[in-house]
Amino acid sequence: MAVPGEALVRLHSHLHQTRLLGSISSALYYDQNTVMPAAGAAWRGEQLALLAAQLHARQSSPEYADLVAAAEAELEADAPPERQRNLQLLRLELERQRCLDPALVSALARAQSRGNAVWQEARARNDFAAFAPALRELIELRRWQASQLAAAEPVARSPWEVLAQPFEPEVSKARLDELFAPLRAELPPLLEQVVASGAAPMPPVDLPEVQQESLCSALLHSWGYDGRRCQRSRSAHPFSCTVGPQDFRITTRVVAGQPLSSFLATAHEWGHSLYEQGLPRGDDHWFPWPLGEATSMGVHESQSLFWECRVARSRAFAERWHPRFCEGLPADPWGGAHGFWRALNPLSPGLIRVEADELSYGLHIVLRYELELALLEQDMPVEELPQQWNRRMRELLGLEPPSDTQGCLQDIHWAEGLFGYFPSYALGHLISAQLAEAMEQELGPLQELIASGEERRLQAWLGRTVWPLGRSVNAEELVERVTGRSLSAGPFLAYLRAKVAALGA
Structure with missing residues (x-):
């Protein structure tokens, strides 16, 4: 069996650091939905936006692209199938991340945090009108995201299908x-x-x-x-x-x-x-x-x-x-x-x-x-x-x-x-x-x-x-x-x- 080369080891280290950042975001999300006071929503939105921007940068930077390319070049014919599949999935996600405008990534994170907070209040008060502007903003941002991500898709997909890929890979209407x-x-x-x-x-x-x-x-x-x-x-x-x-x-x-x-x-x-x-x-x-x-x-x-x-x-x-x-x-x-x-x-x-x-x-x-x-x-x-x-x-x-x-x-x-x-x-x-x-x-x-x-x-x-x-x-x-x-x-x-x-x- 092929032994992992130097490029794969360096890529693993990079992915480990990226996952650490993502886990911090998950912990903040869990806190927001369990014990965070409602007044903390705006600051939490800024925290999550900062982490989202850093995650996007790590997942789309030229340095990361070089790491993926080096690991692909290092791949040998007898490499385990799981190693080949990992690199295939990393390449697909890299191309998707490179399509995204960093400003959109930060805007989405803030809008998601704000939407969560506004929804909780609107739901408690039965006030859809109060939630509507936040929903409209999220729809506009997601359409913008879908239009950017479409270029990285291996087949033509509708905006909804593009947005559904992270949840259900290869799904179609x-x-x-x-x-x-x-x-x-x-x-x-x-x-x-x-x-x-x-x-x-x-x-x-x-x-x-x-x-x-x-x-x-x-x-x-x-x-x-x-x-x-x-x-x-x-x-x-x-x-x-x-x-x-x-x-x-x-x-x-x-x-x-x-x-x-x-x-x-x-x-x-x-x-x-x-x-x-x-x-x-x-x-x-x-x-x-x-x-x-x-x-x-x-x-x-x-x-x-x-x-x-x-x-x-x-x-x-x-x-x-x-x-x-x-x-x-x-x-x-x-x-x-x-x-x-x-x-x-x-x-x-x-x-x-x-x-x-x-x-x-x-x-x-x-x-x-x-x-x-x-x-x-x-x-x-x-x-x-x-x-x-x-x-x-x-x-x-x-x-x-x-x-x-x-x-x-x-x-x-x-x-x-x-x-x-x-x-x-x-x-x-x-x-x-x-x-x-x-x-x-x-x-x-x-x-x-x-x-x-x-x-x-x-x-x-x-x-x-x-x-x-x-x-x-x-x-x-x-x-x-x-x-x-x-x-x-x-x-x-x-x-x-x-x-x-x-x-x-």
Whole structure:
């Protein structure tokens, strides 16, 4: 095997320093969303803008370009495939970074920090008009960014497709339309079937906040949480964050009137963190390199959705955890384990994406994807967003938000200019379903493993088949390699039909 040459060693050192800067930015972002006082937003924006400018300079400088070129020239015919793939990905990202105006990079970082702060206030006050200028600025900056990045793309892409590449490499609108068409066609009739069944909704239940916190902690520790490497905090929007090769953070929130929300969000975010902890990084050797990164956000979401939906919302899991949820309560509010399982799977259209059932979730994503295209590529005025949001909610889910807080202000993504991200959530559902089928073929019925408390075997399978691939492949290649089939909506829709039938809806 070819031994790393001097150029590769120097490139590794440069990438290590770059990743250190990026991890400082991640730590500041985590702090901003957990404990930073609101008045610190402007200064935090300046800090993040400075770091973004320094990161861009390191990733686009002539000196860095020379390092990459020297490592490419040093590459031998028998070089390991992972070394070749790393350099290929570094070259692609270098060309993208060299296309960007440094002034745009700094402006974007400031606008993202400002958008985050303005969104939090506007959401709390149900004041879309206060948020609109920040959103308009972010759209303009992202369009500017897409126009610059287009020159580095290996194939022609639309502005939205260009912006989506960091989240879902090689994604196209045509492929998304192909994958989402069955969801648009089959999910509304399934929802109508559930509504027409007349199944009585579960009565409202409230759990003391301290009990919710205790249950979340118990879940994490049963799934391998290590307090030496991991931390859970509170934030307005749950998320997962990797600060360093031995520093993994997640956040959750307690929602009034939603006693299971925090528990399910914990399962979801821990799924993200498990994936991050399982990526092929060794100690810190691979941490700076592209192959140590997630395959895509769709694959990332497949991992979080697997643990939230396939495990934490399963019948077997409900039967195991039902007694824990009843501890300390004067009576069983769910009337048994089956009622508790139904409460974990309400299957009724709702307004809020992060609280949505599995039937509604895909339609929430279709709505956001279509609106992103309208904002970025079809010149829809920002002022029309609430009206268009509400109209599409009526069409897809039969609901109309009573406020913008429960409508177009509910998600943080656009407040940070993250256009192109939302489809990854729906792709995650599709990927999760197809991976679960392959897992079951090898390990046997998942319900039996979960009933026996053998979630570590599920983790081991993912750690053997999915997590080590990193960025050696894209999402669709990963699915084909692990399952032997091209990605499709079929397994997910089959899973939903079976769940609807089992719940008697």
